[in-house]
Amino acid sequence: MNILLIEDNRDLATNMFDYFEARGHVMDLAADGISGLHFAASNQYNVLILDLMLPGIDGLTLCRRLREAGKLTPILMLTACDSLDDKIAGLEAGADDYVVKPFSLREVEARLHALVRRAQLRESGSTLQVGDLSFDTGTFKVMRGKRAVELPPVPLKFLEILMRQSPRVIPREEIERAIWGDSPPDSDALRAHLYILRSAIDKQADKPLIKTLRGIGYQISDE
Numbered sequence: 001m002n003i004l005l006i007e008d009n010r011d012l013a014t015n016m017f018d019y020f021e022a023r024g025h026v027m028d029l030a031a032d033g034i035s036g037l038h039f040a041a042s043n044q045y046n047v048l049i050l051d052l053m054l055p056g057i058d059g060l061t062l063c064r065r066l067r068e069a070g071k072l073t074p075i076l077m078l079t080a081c082d083s084l085d086d087k088i089a090g091l092e093a094g095a096d097d098y099v100v101k102p103f104s105l106r107e108v109e110a111r112l113h114a115l116v117r118r119a120q121l122r123e124s125g126s127t128l129q130v131g132d133l134s135f136d137t138g139t140f141k142v143m144r145g146k147r148a149v150e151l152p153p154v155p156l157k158f159l160e161i162l163m164r165q166s167p168r169v170i171p172r173e174e175i176e177r178a179i180w181g182d183s184p185p186d187s188d189a190l191r192a193h194l195y196i197l198r199s200a201i202d203k204q205a206d207k208p209l210i211k212t213l214r215g216i217g218y219q220i221s222d223e
Contacts, residue, residue, distance in 0.1 A: 001025045001046040001116060006036030006062070007078065008054055016049070019105045033057025040066055045073055046116050049108070052079040052090065060093045067094035067152075072140075074115035074153065076108070088192045096153040097185065114181040118157055128163040131222030133201065133209055135163055144205055154179060155197040158190075159220075162210070167221035169213055194218070 003020060007013045008031050020027055028043070030036035034056035040048055052059040063075055077095040079086060090098050096115050099108055128135040132145040137160060142149040151159065161170065161178050176184040184190075194212075202208040211219045 001112060002044070003027045003047055003049060003112065004030065004036070004039055004043070004045045005049045006030045006033070006040075006054065006059070007049070007051045008032060009051070016105065016108075020109070023109070033059070033062045037062050037065060040071065040073065041069065046119075047112050048073055048075045049112070050075050050077050050095070052077055052081065060089060063090070063093040063095055072119070072153070074112075074119050076111055076115060078103070084188050084192060087188060088195060091152050091154060091192055091196055094152050097180070098189075099185070110181065114179075117181075118153075118179075128160065130163050130166045130220050131207070131209055133163070133220075135159060142201075144201060147204065149200050151200055152196065155193045155200070158193050158197050159201070162218060162220040167219060167223060169217045169219045171217040175218065 003025055005013060005016055005027055007016070007029070010031075013029055013031070017027055017029070028039055028045075030039045033054040036050070036054065037057060050059050050063060054062070059077060063077070066073070066075070074096045075094065077090045077098040078101060079090065079098055080101045082100045087098060097111055099111065126137050128137065134143045135141075140156060142151060142156070142159065157179055158175065161175055172190060176190055198210050202210055209220050209222060211221065213219065
């Protein structure tokens with residue numbers, strides 16, 4: 001993988017460089033948000049590792065600017081904040097996934113591989129339809145009736161999983177495995193993504209499409 005690490009903690013950055021380069025990955029380092037924004041906008045990377053707290057431009061602002069500029073490179077956010085509100089803020093800014101410090105470098109590598117695999121799978125597109133909801137998986141364009149819906153990458157993948165198997169009820173564990181592989185995050189992660197997805201899809205609609213069957217799983221259906 002070609003990785004950009006945006007991290008101002010030199011000791012942590014050195015440890016990550018040693019680990020990933022020993023496994024054959026290529027890494028660039030930006031030690032502040034301004035440099036990170038320039039690197040990410042000017043070069044092609046398979047994935048970005050982005051610290052939340054940065055000098056110059058903070059991680060949330062940097063992430064949001066990249067998404068607004070049309071950069072779809074997967075982003076793994078590093079944060080010392082483990083509250084649900086903090087996680088939702090990162091996901092709404094456009095991050096694909098996050099890990100809470102301190103973390104295992106082996107877990108970070110597994111998550112990066114999962115993010116890159118998902119990005120590669122999305123290159124071949126098709127149009128999914130459930131009721132008045134449509135999703136073009138090639139262009140990532142989501143429409144609810146005549147309303148365009150903007151979603152961060154992981155809720156977008158969540159939506160794709162539900163729509164491809166509609167009206168089947170999909171167990172939580174199956175969704176987590178499809179999104180994160182064998183390294184799912186903590187129990188709040190799927191709930192945070194579901195909150196973002198449901199707010200975007202159903203909040204302004206007359207009829208909700210996304211359903212939670214407690215103890216069973218999730219479903220999207222027009223029935």
